[in-house]
Amino acid sequence: MSEYQYFFKNKTKSNFDKATHYVEGLALSDLKNIERISETLNAEYHQMQHFITESNWDARAVIDQIAKQVDQSLPKQKLKGLLIDESGWVKKGDKSVGVGHQYCGNVGKTANSQVAVFGCLCSDKYAALVDTRLYLPKSWCDSPARCETAGVPEQDRAFKTKPELATDIVKHQLEMGIEFDYVGGDGLYGNDLAFTRSIEDMGLVYMLDIHSDQKIHIEKPELYIPERKSNRGPAPKKAKASTPSINANEYIKTLTNKDWKKLDIRDSAKGKLKGLFHFKTVYIWDKTSDAVEKRLLVISKRKTKQGEEIKYSFTNAELAQYTHQALAYMQAQRFFIEHNFKEQKQIVGMDQFQTRKWLSWYHQVALNMLVGSFMLKEKLLNQDEVPLLSARDIMDFMVYKFYREMTDELMLEKLQQRHKKRQRDIDYCYSRQ
Numbered sequence: 001m002s003e004y005q006y007f008f009k010n011k012t013k014s015n016f017d018k019a020t021h022y023v024e025g026l027a028l029s030d031l032k033n034i035e036r037i038s039e040t041l042n043a044e045y046h047q048m049q050h051f052i053t054e055s056n057w058d059a060r061a062v063i064d065q066i067a068k069q070v071d072q073s074l075p076k077q078k079l080k081g082l083l084i085d086e087s088g089w090v091k092k093g094d095k096s097v098g099v100g101h102q103y104c105g106n107v108g109k110t111a112n113s114q115v116a117v118f119g120c121l122c123s124d125k126y127a128a129l130v131d132t133r134l135y136l137p138k139s140w141c142d143s144p145a146r147c148e149t150a151g152v153p154e155q156d157r158a159f160k161t162k163p164e165l166a167t168d169i170v171k172h173q174l175e176m177g178i179e180f181d182y183v184g185g186d187g188l189y190g191n192d193l194a195f196t197r198s199i200e201d202m203g204l205v206y207m208l209d210i211h212s213d214q215k216i217h218i219e220k221p222e223l224y225i226p227e228r229k230s231n232r233g234p235a236p237k238k239a240k241a242s243t244p245s246i247n248a249n250e251y252i253k254t255l256t257n258k259d260w261k262k263l264d265i266r267d268s269a270k271g272k273l274k275g276l277f278h279f280k281t282v283y284i285w286d287k288t289s290d291a292v293e294k295r296l297l298v299i300s301k302r303k304t305k306q307g308e309e310i311k312y313s314f315t316n317a318e319l320a321q322y323t324h325q326a327l328a329y330m331q332a333q334r335f336f337i338e339h340n341f342k343e344q345k346q347i348v349g350m351d352q353f354q355t356r357k358w359l360s361w362y363h364q365v366a367l368n369m370l371v372g373s374f375m376l377k378e379k380l381l382n383q384d385e386v387p388l389l390s391a392r393d394i395m396d397f398m399v400y401k402f403y404r405e406m407t408d409e410l411m412l413e414k415l416q417q418r419h420k421k422r423q424r425d426i427d428y429c430y431s432r433q
Helices: 002-008 016-028 034-041 045-053 059-073 144-150 162-175 193-201 248-254 324-332 335-346 358-381 391-403 408-431
Strands: 080-090 100-104 109-123 126-134 182-185 206-209 261-268 271-286 291-304 307-315
Touching: 002 016, 002 059, 016 034, 016 045, 016 358, 016 391, 034 045, 045 358, 059 109, 059 126, 059 358, 080 100, 080 162, 080 335, 109 162, 109 335, 126 162, 126 335, 126 358, 162 193, 193 206, 206 324, 248 291, 248 307, 261 324, 271 324, 291 324, 307 324, 335 358, 358 391, 391 408
Parallel strands: 080 182, 182 206
Antiparallel strands: 080 109, 100 109, 109 126, 206 307, 261 271, 271 291, 291 307
């Protein structure tokens, strides 16, 4: 926390003590909301409430500093990705800023919820959240009174889609000088042509998942207006393609065994992550602008406990520029932003906010991300001696350091037993391959 002390000061006072208390409470409290944190630390509730909901410390400045520190901390040996994804929180009522009946990934269905778009820097197995934008449904943007009550700044009241918020995240990271080799994301972003064009216009490489029914052209089509066949009716105006299209999930059925390449992607807790990969230059037709654009289609097949997972992705990378191994690695890395969401929610309580306003949402998420960046640093600092160190281990150790409810020997023994079990599971998975 001492590295962030400056961000909690203004000309007349410092809120650093409350920031420290709040972060301490994220480790010690069973529920990670202001009321329970105040109870756990025996802190003044109203002071903590004011610190989160009204205090004028700059959450964006804190988040930007997190991004810079994560960028400096991540190892350089592997390709570094800026991964984009959204996450949601189920909410009751209609007062929490941005709440609405919308798809919530946390429960896998439409629900009354808040949703935000996040950016995550990732290299190899190390990752941390570095940026976020709260999504405001159109119903909120069309209600100035509702936005005013929730404290939404004027400049943030214009409706933006999630891909547009993702574009803002990528642009902002570039403007800060954050370094990354590619942008990753799921089908919401891969199927949005405006988003892919914006990434390409920034001079960046992307590896974005697409929906299985995405239409592709195996050969580059020429667009033409059909000739008029008779004098009856209006002349044709809609363009047609000179080559047929096919859905990606239909194209895969045309492939034979020799069309697939077996690749080792990376090490994982379940053994070596392997897969069959197919790479094919294809073309898509954007009918809104009558433009034909080239893509490299990346298809992977991996065995899972449930059967077989098939993933389809588009990239603007050239095969002459990247190896098959590198492309397979980029496609598989999206796992780590999902893993970060899991850590943030299950261990740091990112889904337990109970405040309603814009400023308090950003204050709380900034402090959660700060804890996430701390956990990343601890994993990196201890990677040689404690390679299996997890966010749960770190949080347990913090509780131990604050309360010392056991001896050093018992605490270390507890961690060692947990790591031995993890290592046995890993060894077992590798022995079966």
